[in-house]
Amino acid sequence: MNNELKERFPEIAILVEEPLTNYTFTKTGGTADLLAFPKNAEETKALVDACRELAIPWMVLGNASNLIVKDGGIRGLVIMLTDMTEVTVEGNLVTAEAGAKLIDTTYVALDADLTGFEFACGIPGSIGGAVFMNAGAYDGEISDIFESCDLLLASGEIKTLTKEDMAFSYRHTAVQDMKAIILRARFRLAPGDHEQIGKRMTELTDLRLLKQPLEYPSCGSVFKRPKGHFTGKLIQDAGLQGLKWGGAQISEKHAGFIVNVDNATATDYLELIAHIQAVIKEKFDVTLETEVRIIGEEA
Template sequence: MDNQYAEFFTSVLGENQIKINEPMSRHTTFGIGGPADCFLMPKTSEELRIVTRIAHKNHIPIFILGGGANLLVRDKGIRGVVVFTGHLQNIERGGNLLKVSSGVSTARAAKAAYEFGLSGMEFASGIPGSIGGAAYMNAGAYGGEMSKIIVSATTVDDRGDFISYRAKDLGYSYRHSRFMENGEVIVDITLSLRYGNQKDIKALMDDLNHRRRTKQPLEKKSAGSTFKRPAGHFVGQMIEELGLKGYGYGDAQVSEKHAGFLINNGHASCEDMLALIHDVQDKVKKNYGVDLNTEVQIVGEE
């Protein structure tokens, strides 16, 4: 396997768990992104632990990828290794607690909660991406937020040691957690939910998902809401008032369905999308005096 990084991991992962120059466009909901030098797919938390330790020990840049939502990868791709957590798929129930591996999709975790008759995850049933990514960024919707239901988390640090955290130590605020600062890899989280009536849980999930389908461009390639909500303002409303629905660069476009969503309407490059993001930010700043910060994480070689 001809890659300067791959040889470090062949003793831990099988050949089918290592890909060279893997296009990140295949792994992001935007459908945008150049190649990752080395793409690793651990199947267990132990493999994840060892891979993380090897990367740090050998000073190999490491990026953790979940479901690829809320992510914009630059056209030159990602140097070093990308570690994909999508094969970590355990869900364990203990009473009203649900322990979920980081690679489980947020939608699957919400469905499991419903099947167990547990309420509290309904808000997340339509959030794209993985539960690890949702915990990382404190994802939220419709008045719910991950920080309200997470009671503990297990991570791997740069020495390859498992670390346990209680909720109060996770530094949660709006779209922020301590994981963004300490560089640790989320292995699993434990959610504290409420016992509920399955019919009521299903009805709420169906209602929220119907609202999403009617208001959001779910049929298009996007990373979800592109910008964080500034205090006292609605992003989509400002962009729409500026007449920017349908406005774009190449195949990067402001959604005509919801102006708060920027979409890849075909084969948009990261360069196109960044040009659109910056243009929208400039126009909103000029007309409203409001700074729009991206909720989408922008990564890769400039």
């Protein structure tokens, strides 16, 4: 399997038995049998077509920011789209390839004097990942500005989904129920004042630096916000803030984050998540659902 894909696609960077700790924002996770970095939609489609022909399992990672890869790693081919980063502007429409960083895309919008994307200026993920999970922050989310996206289906077909097709809800989209890769997305923005847009982005960036534990590796916000509650406050009120579990710790700066303070493993993260869920359920009868995506195999 390893040699066949590498020999078939010499133009694509394909790594063998690659530790995913090198790519995940938590700095945890096992190895991928194969890790590929296609440069465009055509190469991505060629990889998926080859996997279907050779019966090789595959999956796609975005910027690996809001996920945990289990310590057993991932079998088959992992596709990372971090080389697909083109962002273009036509009128009020911003089109971004899936691997473009969300933060970079918000600055392209700023340069074009377009407003609506400011909420995302501090979210560290990729466009594909942000669309996949309807990412949001500071009273804004992707669904507010989404126009359409192009998907590569497991069958090899490329399909365009509209906003209605996406069935957006809190941190959920229809793509999560499909075996597909988001190749690019389009966002409908509005003309705005450059100075005001920049000022708002600076405010949100400063707020993120002040409130979030950016000095440590983490997967961002771990849990979805339960209706009628704030996750961080629940964890604080339960007396859990600062708790260490192996090398992982509930952040002392923001209780909704789990940070890697001492060579944590993915298992440390998962056990701490389960402990938090159990304590919050017992103390407050509130069920915490994970926002972070958990993938891979047990060690």
